[in-house]
Amino acid sequence: MEDLTHVLAAVGPRLRTLRRQRGTTLAELSELTGISESTLSRLESGGRRPNLELLLPLARAYAVPLDDLVGAPQTGDPRVHLRPVRRDDMIFVPLTRRPGGLQAHKLVLRPDRGEPELKTHEGFEWLYVLDGRLRLLVGDADVVLRPGEVAEFDTHLPHWLGAADDRPVELLILFGRQGERAHLRARSR
Numbered sequence: 001m002e003d004l005t006h007v008l009a010a011v012g013p014r015l016r017t018l019r020r021q022r023g024t025t026l027a028e029l030s031e032l033t034g035i036s037e038s039t040l041s042r043l044e045s046g047g048r049r050p051n052l053e054l055l056l057p058l059a060r061a062y063a064v065p066l067d068d069l070v071g072a073p074q075t076g077d078p079r080v081h082l083r084p085v086r087r088d089d090m091i092f093v094p095l096t097r098r099p100g101g102l103q104a105h106k107l108v109l110r111p112d113r114g115e116p117e118l119k120t121h122e123g124f125e126w127l128y129v130l131d132g133r134l135r136l137l138v139g140d141a142d143v144v145l146r147p148g149e150v151a152e153f154d155t156h157l158p159h160w161l162g163a164a165d166d167r168p169v170e171l172l173i174l175f176g177r178q179g180e181r182a183h184l185r186a187r188s189r
Contacts, residue, residue: 033057111163118158132169
């Protein structure tokens with residue numbers, strides 16, 4: 001029983017560390033999970049005992065296995081278990097398991113997306129075409145990208161992605177919610 005007490009006592013600090021590493025506020029986490037800010041704060045400080053009712057929404061919000069939240073031993077499996085998400089007429093395959101910061105997705109666009117409807121939102125996108133031909137509208141630009149080509153843009157600009165012909169398009173996208181950009185860092189000699 002004492003071992004269980006130590007495991008449960010370690011959950012709060014683990015949750016606080018995870019939230020801070022992700023750069024997420026209690027208010028943002030509360031909005032994602034439906035758990036009140038005060039309950040989240042007490043859970044992190046050890047004033048509230050963790051239970052499945054609280055841990056399951058947190059695991060979902062952080063996109064981590066429940067085992068990570070309770071400190072279960074690793075199984076040695078480094079794979080990311082992909083779970084496609086269909087949004088409108090696109091299929092997103094999340095390649096990262098954490099909220100906040102840069103997000104990586106594989107995106108599959110069907111060729112029949114209809115008329116372009118330009119949208120804007122918070123963030124910055126970098127994309128790499130894997131297969132097919134991508135039509136990209138950003139501001140006044142209307143370009144077609146082929147496999148191996150890359151584009152990046154501020155998502156405050158009106159934009160739309162679609163197939164340039166009658167074949168599906170597959171691409172990788174890095175998306176930063178607060179305007180974070182992908183940076184290449186090279187070691188100096």
